[in-house]
Amino acid sequence: MKYRKMNTTNWEVSALGFGAMRLPIKESWENIDYEQATEMIRYAIDNGVNYVDTAWPYHVEKSEKFVGTALKDGYREKVKLVTKSPIWLLEQYEDLEKYLDIQLNNLQTTYLDVYLLHGLNQDNWEKIKKFDLIKGMEDLKRKGKINAIGFSFHGSYDTFREIIDYYSWDLAQIQYNYLDINYQATYKGLEYAYSKDIPIIIMEPLRGGKLAESNKEIERILENAPSKRTLVDWALQYIWNHPAVCVILSGMSNLQHVKENIASANNSEPNSLTEGELKFIETLRDYFKGKIRVPCTNCKYCMPCPQGVNIPENFNLINHVAWAGAMEDWLQVWYNEMDDDKKETDWHGKGKSSLCIKCGECVEKCPQGIDIPSELEMVKSVFEEGRSIKEFL
Ligand code: SF4
Ligand code: SF4
Known part of the structure; x- marks a missing residue:
């Protein structure tokens, strides 16, 4: 496994992180296949992954409990454990700690390595300021319940910049992949965070799996690539190539995904792609741009719909x-x-x-x-x- 230095915390974190959002399931989204998912997460850790990310709403609020169980038998101590404050549920300052305590209980641990304010955008950023939740996060840090403070982000570049400038964050988590260079935080945002020495964690590296879907046309495009890589590897290496990136969180759904992603991570290095390879990724980008009609990542935050629409x-x-x-x-x-x-x-x-x-x-x-x-x-x-x-x- 390749590791990257997170300057703000002095941690060496694995280039690949385990995202607990698209775990294998049995029939329904909340019914996580514990056996298969535990095998995956432990395989990842046994092979060097030391960063595990979950959140309150994942798998209909069942992901944190699963992660807590899967990390028994000494695995908890081997990883940086991350979850996120469900800020849409907070109605007052005290709620921050109230929900964290429930999450610690679900995760069967006494502390988090990283606590993130979940999914910031312009609207909920106002709420963070109104409830003084950054002070709340600092209080939690003082109490030893969390070690690092950050946020995950789904707003615009201007909001991202404002949030970055507001506080000395330990890290920021953004959506980024070769299709989303002008979307949400954007490439400019990534560069801005880098200029401020804020470590970046990447989510949705494959745009909800879409950048992993091949077909005959793509196979033909890949045949003319300057180097032999899988479609997934091209997408991941594009991200790891940027020196601001510490960890890519991959929402892996089976053991094969874990193995392939670990193999990619083992070959990753900042600034390692050649000009020809970067140009080739532009070809892939152009192809995919015309093929994805709705940029849905299947996160399911919008569910359930009161009318039963899936x-x-x-x-x-x-x-x-x-x-x-x-x-x-x-x-x-x-x-x-x-x-x-x-x-x-x-x-x-x-x-x-x-x-x-x-x-x-x-x-x-x-x-x-x-x-x-x-x-x-x-x-x-x-x-x-x-x-x-x-x-x-
Ligand atoms: S439409 Fe629903 S599932 Fe798709 S990205 Fe939006 S919230 Fe997530
Ligand atoms: S009825 Fe339509 S607009 Fe209302 S929640 Fe369902 S999908 Fe959304």
């Missing part, structure tokens, strides 16, 4: 249609099998796009800023009204 599944299907360039029979069948009446309004909702009544409840929950109701309207017109995806590309 929002990420509808976007997953339309992205498959965009990927193919036209409707395919199996996609139409898959869509038709979804519910067209309001059966379940919990995390299991399987509803089609046409169940959406545009109440707007989901919109502000989406870290990607997707206009969910209008995109669902587009999904409906392709799957239920026979319009061509080409009209929307």
Whole structure:
């Protein structure tokens, strides 16, 4: 495993971190497959991964408990353990510690190595300031409940800059991949944090798995690459190439993913890609740009929908249609099998796009800023009204 120095804490952290957001499941999202997921996380740690990231809402609030259990038998002590304050639930200053105590209990530990303010943007940043939550984080640090203070981010570049300038953070976590160089914190934001010596942790390196999906055209593109790498390796190496990056968090869903990502991490080095390789990544970027219609990362923060719409599944299907360039029979069948009446309004909702009544409840929950109701309207017109995806590309 390759390690990178986190200057603010003096830690040597593994280039690859284990993200506990897309763990293997049994049938439903909250039913984590403990056996398989424990094998994965322990394999990763046995092979050098020393950074584990979870959060309150992951896997319908079941991820932290799983991580706590998986890190028994001495594994907790081998890693930097990270979780995030669910700031949307905080109604007063005291709630910060109240929720942290629940999280420590779930994680079966007495302290966190890193505590992040979760998913900052302009709106919730105002709340952080109003409730004086940075002072709250410092109090938690003084009490020995957390060791490092940071934030994860899903807002705009200007907000990112404002937050970076506001406090001397131990680290910041941003969404970044070769498609998102002008999105959210952006490449400029990454450079700005670097200029301020703030270590950066990367999430969504594969854009919710989309940058790992190959097809015949991509295989042809890869044949002409200046060096032989897998699609996933190209995406990861692009990120590790930047010296500001300490850790890439990969939401791995099976042991094979873990092994492949570890192999990539073992080959990573800042500033190691050649000009030709960087140029090749631009070719991949151009290809993918035209193929992803809705930038949904399947994080499920928008769920459940009160009407039972399975929002990420509808976007997953339309992205498959965009990927193919036209409707395919199996996609139409898959869509038709979804519910067209309001059966379940919990995390299991399987509803089609046409169940959406545009109440707007989901919109502000989406870290990607997707206009969910209008995109669902587009999904409906392709799957239920026979319009061509080409009209929307
Ligand atoms: S806007 Fe549509 S998808 Fe969103 S919560 Fe309301 S009904 Fe559900
Ligand atoms: S629509 Fe937004 S909140 Fe919902 S799963 Fe996709 S990215 Fe996440």
